[in-house]
Amino acid sequence: MANQYRVCIVGCGRMGGTIDEEVKGRPHGALPYSHAAGYTAYERTTIVAAADVVEEKAEYVCSKWNIPKRYHDYREMIEKEQPDIISIATRPGNHAEITIFAAEHGVKGIYCDKPLCASMEEADAMVDVCEKYEVKFNLGTQRRFTPGYIRMREIVESGEIGERRSVIAYSGGSALWGYTHAADMLLFLASDSEVEYVQGNVAVDDADFEDNRTESDPGIVMGYVRFKNGVHGVSIPGSAYEFEVDCSDGTVRSLNNGSDFQLRKRGGEFNNLVDVAYPPFERKSGTVGCIEDIVAAIETGRETKGNIHLARVSTEITLGIVDSQRQKGARVEMPMENRSLYLGRW
16 A cells, blocks of 8 residues: 655645635636645645644634644644645745754655745755755645646657747746746746856835845846756746747747647748647646655655755746846846845745
């Protein structure tokens, strides 16, 4: 019989256990969506407890998902329940603290909701502790675990539409809360290449950088990422999360936040780009895919697909673009020097 994995959830807000009620019936993605719903749907995980500093939230989520125990203090929960896997579904200000405590107390896997953290100093500490204790980690940027987007990357890497030139993210939003998704997909569709440098334009008052800590999570207007494999990554404002890869002989694009996908190849009398059928793929929850990947990594020893190192890279893209604004639009070489730059008040 396959091993069963004990799970504890830290944070009982939207992504912890209630967002499914909001997104039910929407065309993009696939339910289950929240952490609690994902573990409940996956037959090899059992949620044994959940914690939140707001008792009413913990009580509601535990009741909704039939979780037997609830705690106010996540430390007490981890020490008493000794879970195999924990989910971190809190605001980013304590993600590093929770990760470090969990790793030091025997947790084998961590599913951390985005954003990873609020500074590169925190990201570095999370990488160090996960490496030390060999913790299998996934960041909750679920598109990279969703079959439609996986097929996008497979099409590009197969070479059937020629040489990859650029990846475009039609999205924006606040740096940590929204742009995290854009940064991760730029990275994912560039085949998780190392980054050479970034530049950007960010909606933030320059005076806000005086203490190297912004008062808010600033909005990223435009960003540029130069990947070491030669790919240009560009993000511009868009009305929906859409991502496109432009190659020498075609393009592939996600539409309406992944509800559909478009593939175009050169052909016809004038060798124009023409629509062709997008290859079939399974409609499957990215949340469940993320959880399955953590379990497989624990059992095989392999790395996860949204691991702590990739999470640090996408976070550094985001923070680097903000630091570019701090430096009046200058290129920010990777790894960025200003590792104490902190975004937001959490």
